[in-house]
Amino acid sequence: MDLLEYQVKEWFGKIGIPVLPSQRIDHPTDIKRLKIRYPIVLKSQVHAGEREKVGGVRMVETTIDAIAAAQTIFNLSIWGQLPEVLLAESKYDAHQEFYLAVVLDTAVCRPVLLGSTEADIDLELADQKMQYVVVEQEFSPFYARRLALKMGLQGTLMQSVSTVLEKMYQLFVQKDLDLVEINPLGVNLSGEVMALNGKVRVNERAIGRHPEIAAMAAKIVHHHYERSSNNGRLGDWNSVEKHGRIGILGNGTGSIMATYDLVVDGGGKPGICLNLRHATVTDSLPTTFCDRLAKGLNTLAADKNTQVILINLLGSIPQPEETAQAIVKFVQNNKGESPALVTTANGSKNRRQPQSPQLVIRLAGSELNAAKDILATLQTHDDGLILVEDLDSAVATAVRLTKAPAYKKVS
Known part of the structure; x- marks a missing residue:
């Protein structure tokens, strides 16, 4: 997680690294209450380089020029990013x-x-x-x-x-x-x-040890979620937001990416992808793998686009039996939300889209055998869970389920 320049300068100043007099600008009218002397430099606060080359950094000598420059910079997109904040800073002549x-x-x-x-x-x-x-x-x-x-x-x-x-x-x-x-x-x-x-x-894995950084991270994630659902990246491959029908849970960046690519190659539409190996940047308290699994299942189930949850766990995970029990609990809690029959105008019957997504689970690794045994027992009693041995079959099953008549929208 990268900080914006004005946040970096605040940290520098507190620890004793020399920084110039500066002021955060949230709106062009804030320039009227500027407490630093002219000339000043106005800087766009975005996570993008080459700000100066595209007009995101400007030197001004009067209040009128500063307000005009601030209005321009606030509306200047740099690599697809619009600033919410500007930094006003004293001019410095460097030798x-x-x-x-x-x-x-x-x-x-x-x-x-x-x-x-x-x-x-x-x-x-x-x-x-x-x-x-x-x-x-x-x-x-x-x-x-x-x-x-x-x-x-x-x-x-x-x-x-x-x-x-x-x-x-x-x-x-x-x-x-x-x-x-x-x-x-x-x-x-x-x-x-x-x-x-x-x-x-x-370091994103250490955010939970610093409540003040966790609060900053939560704001950044919320901002990206609101601004960039179209590009879908909320934290690289630890949390990817899409609008497809197949939600993906995995325990590693590589497994998430491989599963995602196979779903696309198989004609499916990936939805939200979550990496359960690590806590998210918004988790300020320590979490276990089972905590993250339960939260991930509920997150995907709450998404109206998710029809199938594809779980791909590879290698070893902590407490595999407890992991299986977390899945069992999720399935049992959502048993009552089965698809209902509706009658269309022409008299034919269709099923509504299920409120609870179906689960397709692939577990690879001898250390996961205990979890497989628990889930295999559940599978025989509930058709909302399908246990598959290899990833190709799991992906094919997930894609097939999203294209089944039960999932087609009522016309």
Whole structure:
């Protein structure tokens, strides 16, 4: 989860990283109550790069110009995103611009400090111009000074940059982040440093440990749900919103993507897809796999488009017997919601779309045999649940069920 710049600057200021005087702008009329001196820079607050190139960053010197610029930026779509907030910030004259970052390197499972004396680096030349230091043991100021020295800095400037790196690392650890980036770090003629732009990426698996971040995440997800149902992505493949008939539950990104593709290839229409392996970004409290399964089943059942829930669990899951019991409970709670016969104008009878979707379940892995046994018993007594051995058959069954007469809309 990436934060917007104004949120990043708030975090920077609280932890002691130097930032310019700034003010959040929610409406162009807020400019009239501006508390910072002109000239100012207005910045569009969207999760998109290259704002300046497309007009999302403007320098203004008067209130009239600022209001006009704010109105323009609020209505400027950048990569399909309209800003809900602008950032008004004091103008800063930078003599030099550096790049600094603290990033989690998943290859070595350690934090890495990155730095360059050039802010805009061609990706092809990054290896030549970017310096790095791996934090191999408990962090100390030594690591920050070592990177500053590798960047070729000396004296007061070396100390200033080292101090900023220490604060960045402190924020990185405190908030369970994947990335803290300052690009650029401005340096004026007096040698003073200033974080002119920043980026923070929160580790989604750690959001539950930080209530204030969970609240921010919930707002972001709600905003994306309202604004972008047409593109359907609420958090990559951990939660995908579509309007198809087959809801998908899985226990891994790979299994979700594979199931999704097979449904499409088989002529079906995927609906909501949920990855049960991890908690969602809106879960502020710890959850178990069974909790997420129960919540996922209810979420899909509540969606009016979902006719079939396709569950594809691969490998191992915690407490497989309890997982099966969660499915049993869901089926039993929804038994009474069977399809009803209705008579059309021409006298023929059709079934209404079932209120409760049918379940098609595929469990792969010897550790899931206990769950299979429980569900096999239920399957013999209830036609709302179908247990299938392989994924191709499960997908074919789900697609066939959505095309069955019982699911066709009344004309």
